[in-house]
Amino acid sequence: xxxxxxxxxxxxxxxxxxxxxxxxxxxxxxxxxxxxxxxxxxxxxxxxxxxxxxxxxxxxxxxxxxxxxxxxxxxxxxxxxxxxxxxxxxxxxxxxxxxxxxxxxxxxxxxxxxxxxxxxxxxxxxxxxxxxxxxxxxxxx
Numbered sequence: 001x002x003x004x005x006x007x008x009x010x011x012x013x014x015x016x017x018x019x020x021x022x023x024x025x026x027x028x029x030x031x032x033x034x035x036x037x038x039x040x041x042x043x044x045x046x047x048x049x050x051x052x053x054x055x056x057x058x059x060x061x062x063x064x065x066x067x068x069x070x071x072x073x074x075x076x077x078x079x080x081x082x083x084x085x086x087x088x089x090x091x092x093x094x095x096x097x098x099x100x101x102x103x104x105x106x107x108x109x110x111x112x113x114x115x116x117x118x119x120x121x122x123x124x125x126x127x128x129x130x131x132x133x134x135x136x137x138x139x140x141x
Contacts, residue, residue, distance in 0.1 A: 009024075009028045013028075013068075017066070018062065018066075022050055023050045023051035023055060023056075023059065024059055026047055026051075027047060027051070027056065027060070027063075028068070030046050031081065031083035032083050036082070037072045037074075037080035037081060037101070038081060038082070039078040039080055040053060040079065040081070041053075043056050043081070060081050069082065069083055070082050070083075070084050070130070072132065073130075074092070074099075074101065074132065075096075075134065091104055091105075092132045093132075093134075093135065094132060094135075095136055095137035095139075096135065098140050100137045102137075104133070113126045113129065
């Protein structure tokens with residue numbers, strides 16, 4: 001990803017119909033710097049001086065609906081979020097034993113998208129997808 005000075009989160013928020021509040025700008029910067037998906041609890045700890053957990057949750061939900069952040073489900077008790085703006089499309093491999101998460105840049109699902117549309121009775125297009133892999137890392141194997 002680009003350096004923070006190359007990102008104009010204020011413009012991104014305004015184009016999506018949001019005010020560029022200090023809490024939202026800080027939230028996006030935290031996601032940009034993290035390099036991995038973060039839970040609401042992790043984000044709230046880092047934003048504790050700027051926003052409470054309810055505010056963080058509402059902001060993440062709204063930003064997710066606008067396509068600025070993405071929700072990720074790693075089959076545990078938390079929802080994770082990552083920044084989509086300026087990022088690249090990727091997936092994750094998750095260890096079911098210890099929870100280690102690895103980013104993998106593999107995405108050859110064009111045939112899967114087409115097959116899903118053929119099987120669907122109500123959808124004409126697919127705009128995006130989410131795909132995670134679960135297994136055992138080398139340390140736990």
